[in-house]
Amino acid sequence: MPAVLVEDVSRQFGDVVAVDSVNLSIERGEFVTLLGPSGCGKTTTLRMVAGLEQNTAGRISIADRVVSDADAGFFVPPDHRRLGMVFQSYAIWPHMTVFDNVAYPLRIRRRSKAEISERVRAVLRLVEMEAFADRPAPALSGGQQQRVAIARALVFEPEVLLLDEPLSNLDARLRTQMGDEFRALQKRLGITSLYVTHDQEEAMALSDRVVVMQSGRILQVGAPEEIYQRPASRAVAAFFGSPNLLDAKVTGCEQHTDQKFKLGITGKNWTGECFAGEPFGEGEPVLVLVRPENVHIGASGKAPMAWSGRIKSSIFRGPRQSIVVDAAGLALNVEAPALLGANVGDQVHLNVPPAGAWAIRPDRASSATSR
Amino acid sequence: MAVASGLDIGRNSTVKRIAVSALDRKTLFLNHLANFAIGRRIGILLLIALLSFLTVYPLAMLLYGSLHSTPPGMPGVLNLDGYAQIFTTSNFLVLANTIGISFAKTIPSILLAVALAFILARTDTPARGTLEVLVTLPFFIPPILTAMAWGMLGNPQVGVLNLVWKWLTGATTSPINVYSYGGVVWHMMQYSTPFLFLFIVDAFRAMDPTLEESSRMCGASRWRTFRRITLILMLPAIVSSFVLSLMRGIESFESPLFFGLPAGITVITTEIYNAINHRATPAYQYATALSFAIMAFMFLFVVWQWRVLHGRSFATVTGKAYAPNVMKLGPWRWVTFGFCILFFMITVVLPVGQLLIGSFFKFFGFYEWDMLTLEHYVAVWQNKEFWRAFGNTMLLGVMGATATMTLGGVVAYVTVRTRWRGRRLIDVLAWLPWMMPGMVLGVGFLWAFAMLPGPIPIYGTIWALLFAYMALGTPISVRVMSNAYHQLSFDLEECSRVHGGSWWQTLWRILIALSWPSFAVGWVLTFFGIMRELSASILLYSVGSEVLSVVLLKLWSNGQAEQVSVIGLLMMLLVIFFRWVQLKLIKQRISTL
Numbered sequence: 001m002p003a004v005l006v007e008d009v010s011r012q013f014g015d016v017v018a019v020d021s022v023n024l025s026i027e028r029g030e031f032v033t034l035l036g037p038s039g040c041g042k043t044t045t046l047r048m049v050a051g052l053e054q055n056t057a058g059r060i061s062i063a064d065r066v067v068s069d070a071d072a073g074f075f076v077p078p079d080h081r082r083l084g085m086v087f088q089s090y091a092i093w094p095h096m097t098v099f100d101n102v103a104y105p106l107r108i109r110r111r112s113k114a115e116i117s118e119r120v121r122a123v124l125r126l127v128e129m130e131a132f133a134d135r136p137a138p139a140l141s142g143g144q145q146q147r148v149a150i151a152r153a154l155v156f157e158p159e160v161l162l163l164d165e166p167l168s169n170l171d172a173r174l175r176t177q178m179g180d181e182f183r184a185l186q187k188r189l190g191i192t193s194l195y196v197t198h199d200q201e202e203a204m205a206l207s208d209r210v211v212v213m214q215s216g217r218i219l220q221v222g223a224p225e226e227i228y229q230r231p232a233s234r235a236v237a238a239f240f241g242s243p244n245l246l247d248a249k250v251t252g253c254e255q256h257t258d259q260k261f262k263l264g265i266t267g268k269n270w271t272g273e274c275f276a277g278e279p280f281g282e283g284e285p286v287l288v289l290v291r292p293e294n295v296h297i298g299a300s301g302k303a304p305m306a307w308s309g310r311i312k313s314s315i316f317r318g319p320r321q322s323i324v325v326d327a328a329g330l331a332l333n334v335e336a337p338a339l340l341g342a343n344v345g346d347q348v349h350l351n352v353p354p355a356g357a358w359a360i361r362p363d364r365a366s367s368a369t370s371r
Numbered sequence: 372m373a374v375a376s377g378l379d380i381g382r383n384s385t386v387k388r389i390a391v392s393a394l395d396r397k398t399l400f401l402n403h404l405a406n407f408a409i410g411r412r413i414g415i416l417l418l419i420a421l422l423s424f425l426t427v428y429p430l431a432m433l434l435y436g437s438l439h440s441t442p443p444g445m446p447g448v449l450n451l452d453g454y455a456q457i458f459t460t461s462n463f464l465v466l467a468n469t470i471g472i473s474f475a476k477t478i479p480s481i482l483l484a485v486a487l488a489f490i491l492a493r494t495d496t497p498a499r500g501t502l503e504v505l506v507t508l509p510f511f512i513p514p515i516l517t518a519m520a521w522g523m524l525g526n527p528q529v530g531v532l533n534l535v536w537k538w539l540t541g542a543t544t545s546p547i548n549v550y551s552y553g554g555v556v557w558h559m560m561q562y563s564t565p566f567l568f569l570f571i572v573d574a575f576r577a578m579d580p581t582l583e584e585s586s587r588m589c590g591a592s593r594w595r596t597f598r599r600i601t602l603i604l605m606l607p608a609i610v611s612s613f614v615l616s617l618m619r620g621i622e623s624f625e626s627p628l629f630f631g632l633p634a635g636i637t638v639i640t641t642e643i644y645n646a647i648n649h650r651a652t653p654a655y656q657y658a659t660a661l662s663f664a665i666m667a668f669m670f671l672f673v674v675w676q677w678r679v680l681h682g683r684s685f686a687t688v689t690g691k692a693y694a695p696n697v698m699k700l701g702p703w704r705w706v707t708f709g710f711c712i713l714f715f716m717i718t719v720v721l722p723v724g725q726l727l728i729g730s731f732f733k734f735f736g737f738y739e740w741d742m743l744t745l746e747h748y749v750a751v752w753q754n755k756e757f758w759r760a761f762g763n764t765m766l767l768g769v770m771g772a773t774a775t776m777t778l779g780g781v782v783a784y785v786t787v788r789t790r791w792r793g794r795r796l797i798d799v800l801a802w803l804p805w806m807m808p809g810m811v812l813g814v815g816f817l818w819a820f821a822m823l824p825g826p827i828p829i830y831g832t833i834w835a836l837l838f839a840y841m842a843l844g845t846p847i848s849v850r851v852m853s854n855a856y857h858q859l860s861f862d863l864e865e866c867s868r869v870h871g872g873s874w875w876q877t878l879w880r881i882l883i884a885l886s887w888p889s890f891a892v893g894w895v896l897t898f899f900g901i902m903r904e905l906s907a908s909i910l911l912y913s914v915g916s917e918v919l920s921v922v923l924l925k926l927w928s929n930g931q932a933e934q935v936s937v938i939g940l941l942m943m944l945l946v947i948f949f950r951w952v953q954l955k956l957i958k959q960r961i962s963t964l
Binding site: 088089 | 860862863865866868869870871872873874876880881884885
């Protein structure tokens with residue numbers, strides 16, 4: 001029984017298709033993140049679930065109840081969907097105190113004074129804002145407003161919690177801290193959450209599953225590790241960091257596990273081994289994804305994939321350094337420990353273990369997969 | 372797997388669940404229907420009907436009246452005589468007077484306003500906050516008050532200024548005569564300068580100081596920066612204020628009535644007034660044709676203003692507040708301080724002082740110790756007509772301001788916050804009175820009320836004035852409220868909807884709760900507008916529904932300048948009180964949002 005079910009949902013603004021036949025199902029207690037660049041339709045999708053935007057095609061159900069069916073002309077306005085939402089701007093009402101802000105959903109539902117007081121106190125304790133209950137809302141810092149917004153969204157135990165880039169207005173340190181705190185709270189309460197962000201690290205750190213979107217379509221849905229290490233397409237692979245994408249040809253293919261195949265590959269002046277999510281025939285072209293942190297610098301090892309080359313540039317980033325190595329016309333991005341102390345012009349050996357390379361079909365740039 | 376369709380819900384669940392969800396669906400659907408579809412459509416239609424009654428209807432009646440050969444309510448034929456009558460040589464002079472006077476007052480006013488705005492927004496002149504309140508005060512004083520005060524100050528025979536001049540120099544001739552072109556222009560300038568100041572000063576404040584700083588960093592001198600950057604950036608604000616001021620000058624009634632007519636100088640508004648009120652047989656068709664023609668003329672100005680602004684609204688305020696560069700003036704700051712004080716003395720202290728003096732002496736113009744008296748206060752106290760007018764003005768002010776602001780709030784909500792069909796039409800309808808001078812709207816309503824089907828007796832009652840005031844105030848109230856809504860992010864509203872607030876609850880608890888300071892500020896502004904209104908009132912009042920400005924004018928025409936002074940002082944107290952309340956509200960709003 002999914003908590004949220006989105007079936008073939010589209011949203012058109014005039015001639016522009018903002019969301020194009022999106023299918024998604026969120027289980028109870030699950031934390032799902034919509035991830036993508038700005039304008040990819042992730043916020044529109046969230047707003048359609050909230051009822052702030054009406055879908056032009058498809059059907060949305062929340063907790064087994066259809067809330068919007070474009071074909072049947074059926075639409076439940078947002079106030080009847082029993083949702084909680086945290087906005088990017090927090091949307092803390094400036095004319096109310098912290099208590100009044102959090103009590104709003106309960107007051108609207110005409111709960112008793114005693115119940116309101118008790119539940120607001122409880123939820124404020126949960127987000128560690130109990131001491132601020134009587135503060136006027138404008139007198140809060142960004143992080144505190146965030147906590148109030150979360151408390152308000154949780155206070156009447158909504159079916160689903162919707163979050164629209166809630167951390168993007170915080171500074172980097174606070175962002176990580178608030179993100180971790182929120183994830184802990186979400187796990188503890190087991191509340192179903194749909195989260196929107198454009199920050200890949202945030203998405204990976206918080207989510208049970210990540211939905212990668214582009215141009216209104218879903219590219220891939222999967223656990224963070226799957227999305228990162230085993231992307232289904234070039235677009236998903238390129239979305240995280242600055243990966244190396246190498247053209248190669250398959251020389252051999254054998255089944256490794258149920259869903260995994262081991263390939264022998266050969267490229268321009270190099271050969272190696274890697275894994276793939278589907279079988280390939282001999283001689284088929286593939287695109288090999290190698291994450292920069294999976295390229296090791298050292299003595300010419302026995303790894304099947306190896307190059308040697310000269311360091312073209314190096315940027316110090318504190319814990320590590322980003323290096324570009326020119327290996328016989330092939331420019332490779334490498335993330336190396338900062339302690340290595342590599343200098344521009346140094347001759348180095350590079351190798352990649354088979355587990356650090358993943359092959360995808362070159363032409364699968366825009367096809368979508370889902371669970 | 373998952374429930375695929377809402378209709379299937381029951382099949383996969385218990386019987387109890389079917390009942391619940393079916394009921395749920397039904398109520399939801401009805402709710403939805405009631406809230407959004409029918410309710411909204413009826414609301415929109417009602418709004419359009421009300422706005423049409425306030426604007427399109429008098430406009431249409433104006434056109435009808437200009438073609439109708441007899442006064443309103445009498446049988447007649449349709450012809451073009453009215454339009455034939457307006458094309459005369461003397462009317463050409465009237466038109467030239469109107470435009471000439473409007474230009475003559477706009478140019479010096481705008482120079483003064485820019486100077487004052489620069490001084491108060493961009494220099495370190497002491498006590499700028501207080502000075503700003505003082506300098507803008509004349510805008511809130513009803514022009515009829517200052518007109519009467521200046522009539523006493525600048526009277527060629529017994530005006531205080533002339534008396535003082537003669538006493539100082541021993542001269543026998545009076546240097547000042549307010550009953551002249553100069554007098555009309557001089558009086559117009561006094562309320563048009565603070566009006567322009569209010570428009571321009573925000574533009575000076577809203578300017579990003581880094582734009583000037585980068586010019587200085589490129590090596591431009593301060594003067595060059597002022598000319599090439601500051602002034603150019605201010606130009607749209609200044610030009611649009613210029614056009615607006617010209618339009619207001621053409622609509623102006625009090626100044627030409629008090630200072631122009633006695634000297635034989637007629638402008639369009641006073642010509643319309645004369646044709647209806649001061650002829651043996653009121654020439655309704657002529658006056659109406661003239662009104663319609665002047666409105667067409669105003670429309671040209673509006674088009675010009677649009678072109679100047681390239682379709683943007685004339686507001687230059689971006690909403691973002693910068694801390695502007697403040698120019699250090701050194702000892703010169705006392706000169707600028709003195710300049711502002713002088714402006715305040717001339718525009719406020721002098722006329723109010725005259726009213727004060729006038730109210731305590733037996734006869735205006737004869738200022739001897741033994742002429743001191745309180746009898747005028749007693750006379751006003753016992754004047755039944757005054758009390759009735761006072762009551763009417765207060766009642767109309769409170770009702771009119773509340774109704775106008777509510778209407779403005781709703782119109783602004785529909786046009787700014789929704790994507791409902793019909794909102795464009797509503798926007799245009801609410802804006803129409805912008806190009807109708809009070810005098811023209813008065814004539815329009817005169818016809819409109821007379822042409823209403825029998826059993827609706829509006830003409831001659833206080834409601835006639837209420838509708839006219841609402842029509843006149845609506846463009847401003849819409850502007851005030853749309854500015855207020857623009858400052859509130861949509862998130863605040865949407866957040867309430869998602870957390871269970873219905874449309875009405877959200878409107879009430881969030882939007883109105885957050886914008887009520889603006890509502891109150893606009894309310895006071897509209898109240899001022901009603902208190903000062905003369906040109907439409909003079910046409911639409913009848914015995915029993917007089918307002919203060921009408922009573923003042925009557926008393927003045929009867930030569931009772933002393934009682935006029937007493938009433939004027941009372942109105943002045945009201946102005947100061949409401950302005951104080953308004954400033955309080957503005958301050959509070961800035962500190963909470």
